[in-house]
Amino acid sequence: MKKEHPDFKVSNVVFASDFADESKPAFEKALSFAKLWDAKIHLLLVNTPNQFITTKQANERFKKFTKDFSSEKLPVIIYNDVTIEKGIINYSYSIDADLIAMSTHGRKGISHFFNGSISEDLVNHAKRPVLTYKI
Numbered sequence: 001m002k003k004e005h006p007d008f009k010v011s012n013v014v015f016a017s018d019f020a021d022e023s024k025p026a027f028e029k030a031l032s033f034a035k036l037w038d039a040k041i042h043l044l045l046v047n048t049p050n051q052f053i054t055t056k057q058a059n060e061r062f063k064k065f066t067k068d069f070s071s072e073k074l075p076v077i078i079y080n081d082v083t084i085e086k087g088i089i090n091y092s093y094s095i096d097a098d099l100i101a102m103s104t105h106g107r108k109g110i111s112h113f114f115n116g117s118i119s120e121d122l123v124n125h126a127k128r129p130v131l132t133y134k135i
Contacts, residue, residue: 013098049082100131
């Protein structure tokens with residue numbers, strides 16, 4: 001958390017992901033965390049010009065990803081933006097999310113240098129708290 005939140009409450013959680021199978025354990029933890037707070041969790045896939053997928057592909061990915069988790073209908077959002085980081089921040093602000101959750105590879109060294117870190121960028125730029133789960 002970048003700043004102190006004296007009345008920290010969690011009602012809306014944005015779980016941002018590419019919804020690959022490797023993110024399932026992180027989503028399980030985020031879902032459990034949201035249930036502790038009785039919070040609504042929003043599944044967010046940010047579509048960028050460089051990593052564009054069609055709505056049909058995104059919906060198929062969501063369906064495959066969520067089939068094992070819950071009988072309840074979870075809101076799934078495809079948000080278009082210039083970068084993944086900006087998309088996560090902009091969508092989170094648009095719904096007044098209390099928390100952003102996402103998985104991270106936790107890369108270090110040369111791998112981190114070449115691949116960067118969306119979660120690190122979010123922690124540095126988002127005004128909302130960011131919760132990361134290592135995959």
